[in-house]
Amino acid sequence: MSVTIIQDLAFGDCGKGKVSHFLAQTHDIGLRFNGGPNAGHTIMWGSHKIVTHMLPATALLGKPSYLVPGVLVDPERLAKEVEELKKLKINTDLFWVDYRCPVILEEHRIRDQETGQKVGTTGSGIGPCLADQMNRVGLRYHQINNQPLQSLDTIQLIRWYLNSGRSILCEGAQGHFLDIWHGTYPYVTSSLCTTGAVCTNAGIPPQKIDRVVGVFKAYMTRVGNGPFLTEDKSFLAEKISLVGQEIGATTGRKRRIGWLDLMSLIEACQFNGVTELVITKADVLNNFNKVLLCDNHLGWEGNKTPHYIEFDGWKNLQDIKFFRFIEFIEKTTKIPISFISTGPRTEEMIERK
Ligand code: IMP
Numbered sequence: 001m002s003v004t005i006i007q008d009l010a011f012g013d014c015g016k017g018k019v020s021h022f023l024a025q026t027h028d029i030g031l032r033f034n035g036g037p038n039a040g041h042t043i044m045w046g047s048h049k050i051v052t053h054m055l056p057a058t059a060l061l062g063k064p065s066y067l068v069p070g071v072l073v074d075p076e077r078l079a080k081e082v083e084e085l086k087k088l089k090i091n092t093d094l095f096w097v098d099y100r101c102p103v104i105l106e107e108h109r110i111r112d113q114e115t116g117q118k119v120g121t122t123g124s125g126i127g128p129c130l131a132d133q134m135n136r137v138g139l140r141y142h143q144i145n146n147q148p149l150q151s152l153d154t155i156q157l158i159r160w161y162l163n164s165g166r167s168i169l170c171e172g173a174q175g176h177f178l179d180i181w182h183g184t185y186p187y188v189t190s191s192l193c194t195t196g197a198v199c200t201n202a203g204i205p206p207q208k209i210d211r212v213v214g215v216f217k218a219y220m221t222r223v224g225n226g227p228f229l230t231e232d233k234s235f236l237a238e239k240i241s242l243v244g245q246e247i248g249a250t251t252g253r254k255r256r257i258g259w260l261d262l263m264s265l266i267e268a269c270q271f272n273g274v275t276e277l278v279i280t281k282a283d284v285l286n287n288f289n290k291v292l293l294c295d296n297h298l299g300w301e302g303n304k305t306p307h308y309i310e311f312d313g314w315k316n317l318q319d320i321k322f323f324r325f326i327e328f329i330e331k332t333t334k335i336p337i338s339f340i341s342t343g344p345r346t347e348e349m350i351e352r353k
């Protein structure tokens, strides 16, 4: 028996799709426990490139895959995704949606596109749909006709799996600083984006959680509006944007670019109980002369500036200079980096012993 959570430690888009697909191979079942079709998890393996918005990565392996309460379901988007997987000859019989999941309707998307502009939402209807849920007037999955996937009490099923010794992969969406309570309010999404949501939404008790895999990029990005202390607008950011193809997977918007902020990384690790780290997209910084890392925030609330330390750039991810960078991160977070992602494809992953 084991429960693993995949948690983004910043503003989303750290490569969770790839990491989830990699870890899905060693887990029996998978679930999405937060967010909705605003998520865009890009997975590249073999000759395929797939962006999932609703289903967890275990679905690509045909393993039992669930959407638990707290995941907002857009039936049209879900139907499209299921069709796409069927075309790849993936058996979708073992995919289920909890009967309590709130349903996103056309009117939610329209309202979101009007009211979400200040925040710069994805326009997927997340805020208005959750508002209806909180007002207790929202539609739930079991009430709709033409369900793309069967409706079920996933909580009972997950408990059964837990008690029969299976391993469960909980794939988080968005990122810590987009959380409705702990993010950069009001520039946040409307759902829960921290590991606690696995307990509250998937009904998995805290003491059953074994691993919290915190995923972060070697630099940072943010789509939509809101504070971003280490944001960079120089030619270096432009280069990162280009090499890293930093374009939103859901909306096609250009992502804002910045340097890695260790202070926020430490906060997210502590908050979410991260037990190991995965660094992604460090290969994007190959052949940079220097790489900056923010190790302190100077000033006071509302008027903070980042303090940077400068690292020598690395030629490739075998370069000793890269190891100086990640060893510094391990030393300051006090958490081991167990995997290094070396490229966009699922198999491009190095395990560190
Ligand atoms: P919403 O979730 O569509 O309401 O958007 C609220 C904020 O969260 C906006 O800044 C979005 O760009 C951001 N956001 C929502 N989902 C994601 C995601 O999966 N990755 C990155 N940013 C996201």
Ligand code: MG
Residues within 6 Å of the ligand: 012, 013, 014, 039, 040, 041, 042, 249, 250
């Ligand atoms: Mg994304």
